Amino acid sequence: MTTDAEFGRRFAVGADYAVRNGYAGAFPNFHRVRKSTGIFYGYFLFRPAVIHWRDVPATEFPRHDAPSRLSGAHDYARRHGYQHGFHTFHHADYGQGKVFGTHLVVPGTCTFRDVPTAELGFGNTNPSGITRDRWFTHIHDYSTRSGFAAGMPSGHYARKGDTWVIGVFLFPHGKLEWRDIRGHDLGLEDIYTGPPPKEPSRDPVRKPTRPPRPER
Numbered sequence: 001m002t003t004d005a006e007f008g009r010r011f012a013v014g015a016d017y018a019v020r021n022g023y024a025g026a027f028p029n030f031h032r033v034r035k036s037t038g039i040f041y042g043y044f045l046f047r048p049a050v051i052h053w054r055d056v057p058a059t060e061f062p063r064h065d066a067p068s069r070l071s072g073a074h075d076y077a078r079r080h081g082y083q084h085g086f087h088t089f090h091h092a093d094y095g096q097g098k099v100f101g102t103h104l105v106v107p108g109t110c111t112f113r114d115v116p117t118a119e120l121g122f123g124n125t126n127p128s129g130i131t132r133d134r135w136f137t138h139i140h141d142y143s144t145r146s147g148f149a150a151g152m153p154s155g156h157y158a159r160k161g162d163t164w165v166i167g168v169f170l171f172p173h174g175k176l177e178w179r180d181i182r183g184h185d186l187g188l189e190d191i192y193t194g195p196p197p198k199e200p201s202r203d204p205v206r207k208p209t210r211p212p213r214p215e216r
Contacts, residue, residue: 002030002133004066008089010133013186014043015088015101023177024048025103027086027152029140030133033180038190040180042140044150050109050175052082055099058091066132070155073102074167083107084154084169109175114158114165115142127157127166139168149173 002010014026023045031042058064061072069087077085088101118124120138127135135153143151154167183190 002131007066007131007133008069008087010041010188011087011089013188014181015090017043017181017186018045021045025051025053025088028136029150030136031140032183034191037182039183039188041183041186041188043179043181044171044176045179046103046176049106051103051105053088054102054104055092056102058098058100061100067128067155069100070132070153072155074154074156076102077104080104081107083109083112084152086152105169110169110171111148112154113168113170114160115139115168117157117164117166120166124162124164126159126164135166139166142168143170146170149178150176 010028010030014028018024018026025046026043029042029044033040033042056076060076061069063072069089073085073087077083082104084105086103086105088103090101091098092101093099116124117127120135120142122130122138132153132155139151139153143149148170150171151168152171154169156167158165158167
């Protein structure tokens with residue numbers, strides 16, 4: 001189980017890593033794998049043509065817990081003509097009130113589906129009590145099974161008749177890049193803290209772990 005603080009940190013360190021490496025943003029799939037050279041975390045990295053970044057006043061988001069941040073960013077994006085949105089989980093105050101770093105997904109980038117919770121591996125159940133990091137891992141696995149590169153939740157869920165569903169955005173191949181990133185390079189938990197190895201690890205990846213920009 002991931003706390004709200006830990007959940008937000010995974011986004012924030014991903015955003016920083018993306019900018020350092022020439023990408024527009026990133027999001028985690030919340031998978032991780034232990035290899036001989038350290039603990040690796042799955043991320044998806046975006047090019048600038050796919051997402052836009054904006055500092056959004058915190059007052060646009062009435063609640064600031066992790067579930068509300070997910071749905072709130074999506075709702076803000078839709079109100080402003082974008083397909084989807086998600087927070088970098090960086091914030092700042094430049095003298096006019098707190099702002100939240102937010103990534104806005106360009107229309108036409110991804111495909112939306114209401115996916116039954118049973119198809120995500122949760123059973124037909126109200127998903128509100130399931131931590132959002134688990135939403136991400138299960139949605140990632142669903143997306144790859146369905147032929148997409150990645151997936152992420154809108155933050156919304158509903159009961160349609162007798163079926164519980166979660167709103168999911170699915171990204172096709174070519175819109176983002178997947179990378180397993182060492183905790184050492186993100187500032188996250190790791191078992192290896194020395195310099196990068198000279199040769200890439202040849203350890204098999206047991207779990208596919210595919211892919212935001214901080215305030216300036």
